[in-house]
Amino acid sequence: MAAILKACKECNFISEDDTCPRCGGTTTKEWQGYLAILDYTKSEIAERMSIKANGRYALKVR
Numbered sequence: 001m002a003a004i005l006k007a008c009k010e011c012n013f014i015s016e017d018d019t020c021p022r023c024g025g026t027t028t029k030e031w032q033g034y035l036a037i038l039d040y041t042k043s044e045i046a047e048r049m050s051i052k053a054n055g056r057y058a059l060k061v062r
């Protein structure tokens with residue numbers, strides 16, 4: 001089975017780790033919505049969410 005994906009409470013970055021590999025924040029399994037940013041420089045959503053790197057993000061983190 002695939003590992004459980006978790007989202008960072010600080011930056012919404014999705015990973016399989018207990019701490020965010022990007023910002024060191026706490027991650028949680030309680031998240032909704034999946035957003036893949038392939039080119040954040042061209043993404044309006046990335047700009048709105050202040051995303052400054054490509055990757056997978058959660059839309060909502062509880």
Ligand SMILES: [Zn+2]
Nearest residue numbers: 008011020023
């Ligand atoms: Zn983070």
